[in-house]
Amino acid sequence: MKPTGLLFFPAFDWAISPTHPEREERLLYTRDQIFEEGIIDLPQIREYQPRLATPQDIARVHFCVPNVENIATEAHLVSAGGALVIGDAFIKDEIKNGFAIIRPPGHHAMTVAHGNRGFCNINNEAIMVEYLRRKYGIRRIAIVDTDVHHGDGTQEIYYHDPDVLFISFHQDGRTLYPGSGFVEELGWPTAWGTTINIPLAPYTTDEGILYTIDSLILPLLEEFKPELVVNSAGQDNHYSDPLANMLFTATGYAELNRRLAPDIAVLEGGYSVETALPYINLALIMAMAGIDYSNLREPDYDRSLLKENPDNLARLQKIVAIQLENFRRRDEEQAAQKKKYDEFYSTSRRIYYDTDNINENQQIRLRLCDNCCSYRVIASVGSRAGGRRYRVLCFSIPIYSCPDCREEARAAYSDSLKEGGAEFDYIYLQDRAADDYRCFDCRSDAEEAIS
Ligand SMILES: [Zn+2]
Ligand SMILES: [Zn+2]
Numbered sequence: 001m002k003p004t005g006l007l008f009f010p011a012f013d014w015a016i017s018p019t020h021p022e023r024e025e026r027l028l029y030t031r032d033q034i035f036e037e038g039i040i041d042l043p044q045i046r047e048y049q050p051r052l053a054t055p056q057d058i059a060r061v062h063f064c065v066p067n068v069e070n071i072a073t074e075a076h077l078v079s080a081g082g083a084l085v086i087g088d089a090f091i092k093d094e095i096k097n098g099f100a101i102i103r104p105p106g107h108h109a110m111t112v113a114h115g116n117r118g119f120c121n122i123n124n125e126a127i128m129v130e131y132l133r134r135k136y137g138i139r140r141i142a143i144v145d146t147d148v149h150h151g152d153g154t155q156e157i158y159y160h161d162p163d164v165l166f167i168s169f170h171q172d173g174r175t176l177y178p179g180s181g182f183v184e185e186l187g188w189p190t191a192w193g194t195t196i197n198i199p200l201a202p203y204t205t206d207e208g209i210l211y212t213i214d215s216l217i218l219p220l221l222e223e224f225k226p227e228l229v230v231n232s233a234g235q236d237n238h239y240s241d242p243l244a245n246m247l248f249t250a251t252g253y254a255e256l257n258r259r260l261a262p263d264i265a266v267l268e269g270g271y272s273v274e275t276a277l278p279y280i281n282l283a284l285i286m287a288m289a290g291i292d293y294s295n296l297r298e299p300d301y302d303r304s305l306l307k308e309n310p311d312n313l314a315r316l317q318k319i320v321a322i323q324l325e326n327f328r329r330r331d332e333e334q335a336a337q338k339k340k341y342d343e344f345y346s347t348s349r350r351i352y353y354d355t356d357n358i359n360e361n362q363q364i365r366l367r368l369c370d371n372c373c374s375y376r377v378i379a380s381v382g383s384r385a386g387g388r389r390y391r392v393l394c395f396s397i398p399i400y401s402c403p404d405c406r407e408e409a410r411a412a413y414s415d416s417l418k419e420g421g422a423e424f425d426y427i428y429l430q431d432r433a434a435d436d437y438r439c440f441d442c443r444s445d446a447e448e449a450i451s
Helices: 024-036 055-059 074-091 124-136 152-157 206-224 250-260 277-289 310-328 330-340 403-422
Strands: 004-009 045-048 097-102 141-145 164-171 195-200 228-233 264-267 344-353 358-367 376-384 389-397 426-431 436-441 446-449
Touching (some): 004 024, 004 074, 004 277, 024 277, 055 074, 074 124, 124 264, 141 206, 152 164, 164 206, 195 206, 206 310, 228 250, 250 277, 264 277, 358 403, 389 403
Parallel strands (some): 004 097, 141 228
Antiparallel strands (some): 344 358, 376 389, 426 436, 436 446
């Protein structure tokens, strides 16, 4: 029997601010709990040490403005690097599954990164997924986000990619940051139906969340048949979490993990630093390693929290039925949507970076192609309150693009260098097919490869 991989990176020297909820002590008690229970010494566990992710690993997913160094500190590179180590160990078959207990978290970080939003600078799961695709040629991946906050960054990164099924359940966006993740958010034309959101009412219990797993998430995974299942494991659905309003328990988390059986779990949120987070992390480790967790109880555990409100369950059943149907007609709907738009699908949006107080405006063009999910062109202007404004143009070519789309995108990038200087500060190329990442500085007319 292969062991469960465990990697621990608490980033004790990095925090947004000393009193911020995403701070150094977050994993201190988890570390103590793991040592106290002797988990590391068990034969079912194999411990791994993190390494630094490279600027190229980051540029494979993000357009960091103005550069990778400005967005990702060493703590961010080690946190992302921790996910890469667990990813390698899993694909090389050294472990049956693995859990990267890392911080800073990543699931609110989007393709273009002007700064920190929702405590996240770079997206650890997406960086791992693109690294594993590049290195091992895997293609179909499911990411199940079980954090109480909508995984809007991961959703955005894969909104055009039909080979990544992104599923997120979270406290309803009308009642919690980041205010998104509604049933109608299903993906752009090339990937319609491979983003599935389940907004949950505040005070949803173990029963409601496990019902969502059994009746919706497991059937979707069964039909999608991913080569890899990644769990964005946020522990902030817990009843004691100070940032949200759910009633999930540590045993509920263990049971969720047992049923979902992810290949890799990557830690996201969880801010009940002393009371719940160590228990939930332990619950996940035990479930992944097949260790009996039936005696695991929070000190203030209350059985009466477990029963779901019947009205809420009825509402959940409706969402499940709608999303099963949406997912099952995705091929048909993708074909219809592609016909509706001519060559390019265009949209615009505003993104707010709550931590760094940055306002970003984006205009996006997605090329529509019958043979691949083609390329994206993103024009972005990000202004920091009382700080600099950056105007950037980004070309993103997916790893499994067809040769025609790739050639067209590279030509468009080259053309933009000749005339873009007046309008933009930087122009970026992200060619995942060639693993080639570039940054063109419009003021000095200098192009640099990111390596
Ligand atoms: Zn969260
Ligand atoms: Zn194409």
